[in-house]
Amino acid sequence: MSSTEYVTFQIGTQTFGTSVLEVHDVFRPTKVTKVPLSKPDIAGVLNLRGRIVTAIDARARLGLPPREGDPDDIMAIGIEQNGESFGLIIDSVGEVVRLEENDMEQNPVNLDPIWASVSKGVHRMDDKLLIVMDIGRILAVGEPDEGLAA
Amino acid sequence: MDDLLSEFLTETSESLDTIDxxxxRFESQPNDKDTLNNIFRLVHTIKGTCGFLGLPRLEAVxxxxxxxxxxxxxxxxxxxPKAVTLVLESIDQIKALLTHLEGYAAEPDGNDEELIARLVDAANGGLAEGADAPANDAEEVVAETTDSVEHDDDDDEEDPNAPPPGVDPDKWDAQLGRELRPGEVSLADLEAAFNAVEPEVDMGAAPKVEEKAPAPAAAAAPAVERAAPINQTIRVGVDVLEDLMTMVSELVLTRNQLMQMVRGLDDSEFKAPLQRLSAITAELQEGVMKTRMQPIGTAWKKLPRIVRDACQDLNKxxxxxxxxxxxxxDRQVLELIKDPLTHMIRNSCDHGVETPEARKSNGKPETGTIHLRAYHEGGHIIIEVADDGAGLNTERIRQKAIEKEVVDSMEAxxxxxxxxxxxxxxxxxSTAAKVTNISGRGVGMDVVKTNIELIGGAIDLRAQEGEGTTFLIKIPLTLAIISALIVGVGEERFALPQLSVVELVRTGNERDQRVERISNTQVLRLRDRLLPLVTLNQILGVDGNHGNDIVDESGNAFVVVMQVGDTRFGLVVDEVFDTEEIVVKPLTNMLTGLRQYSGATILGDGSVIMILDPNGVAKEVSSIEGVTQAAEAEEEAENVRDDKMSLLLFRAGGDEPMACPLSLVTRLEDLDAETFERSQGHQVVQYRGKLMPLVHAAGSHMIKTEGKQPILVFNQGETVIGVAVDEILDIVHDSVNYEMSELTPGVLGAAVLKGKTTQIIDVAHFLNEGQRDWATTATTKQDERRILLVETHPFFQNMLSPxxxxxxxxxxxxxxxDKAIELLKEDEVAFDAVLADIDAGQGVSRLAEAIDANSQLMQAPRFGLSNRDDAQPTELGMSIPKADRHALLMALDSALKARGDAA
Known part of the structure; x- marks a missing residue:
């Protein structure tokens, strides 16, 4: 039986997880520069150790209301894809858990289509559900098949 | 050693390694075209360079x-495999020759006829037929594995100069081609003996070679152990340097943060180490920057030689x-200008400087001079290539350009x-009257220009017939770093590439430059020209400090005057910070769709800002007006085909607005009514050294007698006329939905602009009136030349025909x-010229055919008329923007004159 290590993180009230292998970095974003006219899902650009990182607002991406409270109290997951750096802005980062792949269940059929498009499946944990996030999909801002959300 | 030679050696040994x-790889994948092409190219380069450096042996191999x-x-x-081995052998021979070159800066004596013969044989299909050259299998292994010394030996065994059988090899002299007489010493032995005396020569190796190889070379041996000098430099990918640079910048930022933290503490134990860290960081930064920078002299090294050779070839x-x-x-830039520079120097030698005889007869010194200068100027490098030659023959260029159909005779x-x-x-x-060795092979200055423009540079020239030509090249110091103006809008900052920024203007009610706030469009009157203004927040759709208003109560605004191509506009920003050298970083794919940005950069304080793309911004500017009127535009979908034009709105003699095409207005003036005079019963004013008749758009009695009088100045040819209006309102850029003409003199008709019915004035009427009123300016009568005007749009019909x-x-x-074609079919109707609207499209070629078919019209000049400023030539020849009445009339005039002269 194969198992995967997941980094867990919180967006709104929901717990998500993604394979540790996909996470390059976890950092606290500072000085995010807004990019006027860009899609609302793009929080802006920021400087992470000399590299320009495109920050994606996970809440906006998932259609959740904007964060309340201290705007600086956020975290980001650094992802490298096709030679570009991205930061997925989330609410908070949790522990790393090891989960059996076989225990992962299909997305419930009635899951919100945007959520379904970025979810690989669901793990049942003791006290909560963990959605396995498809990093490739959540970074695909503005691609056609997420348009069905409307 | 000659710099040229050592550069050649470094480059070639690199190429050879690649070829190996x-x-x-090619042997195992014979069908891989790319690999083969690559090899071919490398060998070709070596051959070419050898020829240039005068290395015949290498070149032959x-x-x-x-x-x-x-x-x-x-x-x-x-x-x-045999054929490939043969190629490898030739490569090895090249290497052997190179090694000798490195040691002695000259090719070894002897020749490679045998190897060449085999190569030629193979190329003629010799290998395929099994006519195996002496290169047997054993030797192939040798060729691939042994070092050059042994290889040389192998070669010599097959050397046709080798002694014939039965002759004592020790007594055979290859160069003499005969046996040595008693007491005679072979040349090679002599040479070897001399070489052996030279201190650098490895004593051990030389005699060993001598034993086996009498002739060509004590060659390689001494140099084998001295391969080191070549590797004084290594080549590093630019991306590696780029990464280094990024890391260093980051290091600098981190150091700055640390310094900031320690500054507050008086007696910190960190102070000394930090000081050291700081110094080292600074040095590191400088060093890394240096890796990218090179003196331009390195690109010039080959030039004296080129000039010398050109002189010999051309007897100059x-x-x-x-x-x-x-x-x-920046070395990247340096690499890219090398070739254009070489080309230009050759050009100057060939076409610029005259022959000594010609110079003498023109009273110049026999020796011409080409002056190459490089210097810094405002973040750019200026390179000047100046010769004191014949300059440019304007007439010949004109003719040539017409011949080559670069321009037509009228344009010319x-x-x-x-x-x-x-x-x-x-x-x-290509101006060369004849094709010479040096230049004039068809790839000419256009390639130079393209190459220079590719790296964001520009080229221009000044020529004085008989005195010389000077080319000026302006190139950026580096490609990666640009100079940018940092501006602020609302909370955000943006970088504007300095290259497109013409000037900064601070406006204010108390200042000379005031923003004219009229309706929704704002303009700046800057040195007698109207500059359309847009705010950056409008373009970016963000909130600025003053909302969508450009200025605050006191009329203060920062206007960045931008020039993009032919468009000039004022970009209003909330704040102007400073200029900074920024490193351009590409945008992620997610953001590349936004044409307003060209990249992003990290500023000194560590924050990321977006770099604005002047081209994209300019495009937004022209569409902004459209945004507010988008709804209307959609309703009139059938009219939207590029009918948009800029109109100047004003008020004259009533409350309702009037308009005229902005492009017809030469100037807007605010003249003092006290300076108006009366002459021959009409109002005139002294304007720019001339008397300008004044009329009022709503009747001449309306001209003010005191205070400021706004005037629209129109001119046509020699005629200038001032049309007085009550108030200048606005400039709109909109499609003119033209409505029926009223039969009022001076009014073309009405259109709805910005929701209001607006009368469009007939500029031609006023020009005529000006002439009638002021009879001293004579018009050149065109003795009733007949012109066929093909125009479908009523607005332009009414504008153009008067x-x-x-x-x-x-x-x-x-x-x-169709009507035009019908008219053209009637042969008795002779037109002197045809002007036709080309925006409609399909009819153009039919019309051109009809014109050609009409025998009377055979040579008649014809022009296309377009709404666009940048319309391309069509079957009807040159295209003229409809709004550019000067161009239109001038083109007509000169075309008809040319035709009259010809007839």
Whole structure:
């Protein structure tokens, strides 16, 4: 039986997880520069150790209301894809858990289509559900098949 | 050693290493075209350079190798291991020769006829037929594995100069081609003996070679152990340097943060180490920057040689004077300007400087001079290539350009000398009267221009006939770093590339420059010109400090005057910070769709800002007006075909607005009514040294007698007229939905602009009136030349035909193309020229045919008329923007004159 290590993180009230292998970095974003006219899902650009990182607002991406409270109290997951750096802005980062792949269940059929498009499946944990996030999909801002959300 | 030679050695040994590996790969994958092409190219380069440096032996070997490779490439020969071995052998021989070159800076004596013969044989299909050259299998192994010394030996065994059988090899002299007489010493032995005396020569190796190889070389041996000098430099990918640079910048930022933290503490134990860290960081930064910078002199090294050779070939005497060799610039840029520079120097030798005889007869010193200068100027490097030669022959260029169809004769006739000179940069233009060795192979100055523009540079020239030509090249110091103006809007900052920024203007009610706030569009009156203004927050759709208003109560605003192509506009920003050298970083794919940005950069304080793309911004500017009127535009979908034009709105004699096409207005003036005079019963004013008649858009009695009088100045040819209005309102950029003409003199009709019915004035009427009222300015009567005007749009019908009539032409209007063709079919109707609307599209070629079919019209000038400023020529020849009445009338005039002269 194969198992995967997941980094867990919180967006709104929901717990998500993604394979540790996909996470390059976890950092606290500072000085995010807004990019006027860009899609609302793009929080802006920021400087992470000399590299320009495109920050994606996970809440906006998932259609959740904007964060309340201290705007600086956020975290980001650094992802490298096709030679570009991205930061997925989330609410908070949790522990790393090891989960059996076989225990992962299909997305419930009635899951919100945007959520379904970025979810690989669901793990049942003791006290909560963990959605396995498809990093490739959540970074695909503005691609056609997420348009069905409307 | 000669710098040229050592550079050649470094480059070639690198190429050879590549060839080795590529050849091996090629052997296993004979069908890989790319690999073969790569090998071919490298060998070709070596051959070419050898020829240039005067290394005949190397050149011959490389040439034979290249020929064989060429056969592979063309598929004329199958790729067999034997053939590849043969190529490898030639490569090895090249290496051996190079090693000798490195040691002695000259080619070894002797020749490679045998190897070349085999290569030629193989190229002729010798290998395929099994006519195996002495290169047997055993030797192939040798060729691939042994070092050059042993290889040389192998060669010598097959050397045709080798002693015939039965002759004592020790007594055979290859160079003499006979046995040595008693007491005679072979040349090679002599040479070897001399070499042995030279201190650098490895004593051990030389005699060993001597034993076996009498003739060509004590060659390689001594140098084998001295391969080191070549590797004084290593080549590093630019991306590695780029990464280093990024890391160093980051290090600098981190150091700055640390320094900031420690500054507060008086007696910190960190102070000393930090000081050291700081110094080291600074040095590191400088060092890394330096890796990218090189003195321009490195690109110039080959030039004296080129000039010398050119002098010999052309029998000219030319001095090359170099100035500013130590001027440093980015190595990437340096690489890219090398070739254009070489080309330009050759050009100057060939076309610029005259022959000594010609110079003498013109009273110049026999020896010409080419002056090459480089210097810094405002973040750019200026390179000047100046010769004191014959300058440019304006007439010949003009003719040539017409011959080569770079321009047509009419365009050429109306060009100024310096415009004509610039034609040498046009594609397909090469001025050389005859093709010489040096230049004039068809790839000419247009390639130079393209290459320079590719790196964001510009080229211009000044020529004085008989005195010389000067080319000016302006190139950025580096490609990665640009100078940018940092501006702020609301909370955010943006970088504007300095290259497009013309000037900064601070406006204010108390200042000379005031923003005219009229309706929704704001303009800045800057040195007698109207500059359309847009706010950056409008363009970016963000909130600025003053909302969508450009100025606050006191009229203060920062206007960045931008020039993009031919468009000039004012970009209003909330704040202007400073100029900074920024490193351009590409945008992620997610953001590349936004044309407003060209990249992003990290500023000194560590924050990321977006770099604005002046081109994208300019495009937004032209569409902004459209945004507010988008709804209306959609309703009138059938009218939207590019009908948009800029109109000046004003008020005259009533409350309702009036308008005229902005492009017709030469100037807007605010003149003092006290300066108006009366002459011959009409109002005039002294304007720019002339008397300008004044009329009022709503009747001359309306002209003010005191205070400021706003005037629209129109001119046509020699005629200037001032049309007084009550108030200038606005400029709109909109499609003119033209409504029926009223029969009021001076009014073309009405259109709805910005939701209001607006009368559009007939400029031609006022021009005529001005002439009638002020009879002293004579118009050149065109003795009723007949013109066929094909124009479908009523607005332009009404604008153009009075205009042409006013200029003295007899205008026949054809409202459709069919009508025009019908008219053209009647042979007795002779037109002197045809003007036709080309925006409608399909009819153009039919019309052109009809014109050609009409025998009377055979040579009649014809022009296309377009709404666009940048319309391309069509079957109807040159395209003229409809709104540009000067261009139209001038083109007509000169075309008809040219035709009259010809007749």
């Amino acid at each position: 590996t590529e050849l091996v 490389a040439h034979a190798g290249e020929t064989l490779l060429g056969k592979f490439r063309d598929g004329a020969l199958p790729v067999t 005497k030319i001095d090359l004077v170099l100035d500013g060799e130590s001027t440093e610039l 006739a109306s060009m100024t000398d310096s415009q004509v000179h610039r034609l040498i940069f046009a594609p397909g233009f 205009l042409l009539k006013a200029a003295g032409y007899d205008v026949t209007l054809a409202p459709t193309e």
